[in-house]
Amino acid sequence: MSLAEDSPVHSSSSDDFAAILEAELDAASNSSGDSVEGAEEEESGAEDNDDISDFDLDHERVKRQKVELNTGIVNPQSSSSQGATSENIVSSSEEEICTHPGFFAGMCMKCGLRADDDSGVALKYIDKNLRLANDEMTRLRDKDFKDLLFNRKKLYLVLDLDHTLLNSSRLTDITEEEAYLNNQRDSLPDLLDPGNKYFHSRIIAQGDCTQKFQKGLDIVLGRESTVLILDDTEAVWKENKENLILMDRYHFFASSCKNFGFSHKSLSLLKTDESETEGALATVLKVLQQAHSLFFDKECKDNLEDRDVRQVLKTVRKEVLKDCKIVFTHVFPVNFTAEHHHLWRMAEQLGATCSTEVDHSVTHVVSGDAGTDKSRWAVRENKFVVNPGWIEASNILWRKQPEEKFPVSPARCKQ
Numbered sequence: 001m002s003l004a005e006d007s008p009v010h011s012s013s014s015d016d017f018a019a020i021l022e023a024e025l026d027a028a029s030n031s032s033g034d035s036v037e038g039a040e041e042e043e044s045g046a047e048d049n050d051d052i053s054d055f056d057l058d059h060e061r062v063k064r065q066k067v068e069l070n071t072g073i074v075n076p077q078s079s080s081s082q083g084a085t086s087e088n089i090v091s092s093s094e095e096e097i098c099t100h101p102g103f104f105a106g107m108c109m110k111c112g113l114r115a116d117d118d119s120g121v122a123l124k125y126i127d128k129n130l131r132l133a134n135d136e137m138t139r140l141r142d143k144d145f146k147d148l149l150f151n152r153k154k155l156y157l158v159l160d161l162d163h164t165l166l167n168s169s170r171l172t173d174i175t176e177e178e179a180y181l182n183n184q185r186d187s188l189p190d191l192l193d194p195g196n197k198y199f200h201s202r203i204i205a206q207g208d209c210t211q212k213f214q215k216g217l218d219i220v221l222g223r224e225s226t227v228l229i230l231d232d233t234e235a236v237w238k239e240n241k242e243n244l245i246l247m248d249r250y251h252f253f254a255s256s257c258k259n260f261g262f263s264h265k266s267l268s269l270l271k272t273d274e275s276e277t278e279g280a281l282a283t284v285l286k287v288l289q290q291a292h293s294l295f296f297d298k299e300c301k302d303n304l305e306d307r308d309v310r311q312v313l314k315t316v317r318k319e320v321l322k323d324c325k326i327v328f329t330h331v332f333p334v335n336f337t338a339e340h341h342h343l344w345r346m347a348e349q350l351g352a353t354c355s356t357e358v359d360h361s362v363t364h365v366v367s368g369d370a371g372t373d374k375s376r377w378a379v380r381e382n383k384f385v386v387n388p389g390w391i392e393a394s395n396i397l398w399r400k401q402p403e404e405k406f407p408v409s410p411a412r413c414k415q
């Protein structure tokens with residue numbers, strides 16, 4: 001898996017439209033109306049067999065005039081959800097029906113029709129004026145799907161920035177002890193991708209997303225079955241939880257630790273950084289590699305195009321606590337249905353078997369109180385007794401954590 005050109009924010013599909021956009025922008029600044037050709041490498045749908053691949057701006061201008069004249073027949077698809085208005089009329093001499101695949105500054109990129117609603121998807125991160133119809137999004141997603149899987153053997157990766165790949169702090173929040181960092185600023189390269197190799201300029205801001213305070217793959221030009229997400233925050237990915245690899249949150253600055261309620265010394269104060277071999281990014285890289293090799297596993301009977309990263313991630317997750325049989329004690333509130341508790345479900349997703357009763361096959365007792373019968377039974381029977389943090393840490397680090405790091409004391413978690 002690589003972050004390079006195959007990132008969903010820089011797929012060849014989005015290049016199609018970037019090329020078209022360039023043509024549009026050129027047209028706006030170039031009154032001579034040079035024609036621009038070959039924006040697409042191939043054709044994949046009957047509906048676009050004329051204009052998109054051969055985007056002739058002189059031709060476009062003529063059609064816009066025709067639209068304005070309102071002569072000809074009514075487009076039967078004018079009431080579709082693609083942003084057409086009642087003015088959606090084309091000349092009969094054109095012998096074509098425009099499906100309005102995309103709008104630039106409110107004008108159909110194919111026929112020049114003006115749209116007055118907000119249907120389709122705004123791709124502000126490509127251009128603030130660009131909107132694509134849902135069908136066109138699907139077509140672009142499908143377009144290089146097979147090449148991606150069969151020839152390039154790649155998947156898409158969406159990366160969060162703050163607390164995942166980096167940590168940010170306001171200059172005013174830099175403490176005196178962190179002032180030494182100021183001296184290093186000039187010697188550091190500009191951010192993450194100085195060669196502009198991985199991200200290009202296609203960086204999606206949260207404001208580019210379709211829902212407030214949410215992130216979504218609906219604006220990404222890759223099929224959801226091929227997109228993995230790295231993020232430290234689960235709540236923002238409501239619609240795409242299954243694509244998400246949740247990261248252990250990266251705190252470098254003292255202000256970041258403070259904001260999240262940690263009292264320990266920050267990495268910046270310790271003048272160190274996350275371990276390159278044991279840190280969260282190193283851990284998650286292994287998960288990505290595992291997911292990639294499972295997805296492209298030659299032994300797998302499913303057709304490559306039917307495979308789904310969401311299923312693959314579930315399989316990888318199930319390896320973490322496989323062969324563990326867990327009983328909980330003094331963890332769930334009284335009268336709570338154990339099977340519905342998030343820790344029970346998390347343990348199952350990690351491949352463990354959960355039970356309400358102890359027997360010889362139990363390997364772990366997850367306990368909120370060392371004094372309960374089950375906790376004492378575990379000690380007697382030489383089973384592991386751990387606090388609930390063991391499951392959560394194993395979950396976020398994608399690896400079974402050493403049990404001794406999660407001891408249970410009698411006074412812990414009294415409910």
Ligand SMILES: [Mg+2]
Nearest residue numbers: 160162163232
């Ligand atoms: Mg974040």
Ligand SMILES: [Zn+2]
Nearest residue numbers: 098100108111
């Ligand atoms: Zn149109």
